Amino acid sequence: MSCAGVSAAPSLWRLRMGARWPLSACGRRISVRPRSSGTTLDDVSRAAVDRIIRVDHAGEYGANRIYAGQMAILGRTSVGPVIQKMWDQEKDHLKKFNELVVAFRVRPTVLMPFWNVVGFALGAGTALLGKEGAMACTVAVEESIAHHYNNQIRTLMEEDLERHQELLQVIKQFRDEELEHHDLGLEHDAELVGA
Numbered sequence: 001m002s003c004a005g006v007s008a009a010p011s012l013w014r015l016r017m018g019a020r021w022p023l024s025a026c027g028r029r030i031s032v033r034p035r036s037s038g039t040t041l042d043d044v045s046r047a048a049v050d051r052i053i054r055v056d057h058a059g060e061y062g063a064n065r066i067y068a069g070q071m072a073i074l075g076r077t078s079v080g081p082v083i084q085k086m087w088d089q090e091k092d093h094l095k096k097f098n099e100l101v102v103a104f105r106v107r108p109t110v111l112m113p114f115w116n117v118v119g120f121a122l123g124a125g126t127a128l129l130g131k132e133g134a135m136a137c138t139v140a141v142e143e144s145i146a147h148h149y150n151n152q153i154r155t156l157m158e159e160d161l162e163r164h165q166e167l168l169q170v171i172k173q174f175r176d177e178e179l180e181h182h183d184l185g186l187e188h189d190a191e192l193v194g195a
Helices: 003-016 041-074 080-103 112-127 131-160 165-187
Strands: none
Touching: 041 080, 041 112, 041 131, 041 165, 080 165, 112 131, 131 165
16 A cells, blocks of 8 residues: 555544644645635625525515415405516516526525425415415515615625626615515505404
8 A cells, every 4th residue: 555545544634633734645744835715806796796696586586486375365355466466576576586697697596496385385374364464474575675685785885886786776676666565565454464
């Protein structure tokens, strides 16, 4: 057996355990010098944009599933057209984020199957409580999303306002539409749930 084969495992173990003087494969000491990770400001900005697009894509997908669940239960009631209007806007949001995922080459979240089931169950479950339950769900979800979008807007403005102008406009428009959904929920008795 070669020198490398005999001493490689203990040397790697010492390196992982934080030994002060790691040994080479042949048992000699090696020096370890810190070096740059190669991460640049552009990489940081790219990571932030990737994260924003991934999270928003998943969120819009989940919102679509919530409205699908609500429509399955309340679609033929008096509140059905209101839910359908909000769902149509959410479909446009998801379509745009589907485009952005491709354009920016962002890997979608691995939790999509989870959002599919849980989103629908949340929408249908709250709709089973009646119109008020569905609208209370809408108000809570849309308020959270609007807050989330506001944080993303601040992040992008701090990163590079000019560079992210198009994405900023999309997020601002969607935030405003989410706030409209929030207000529609309040107009349709969201606060009466449990009363």
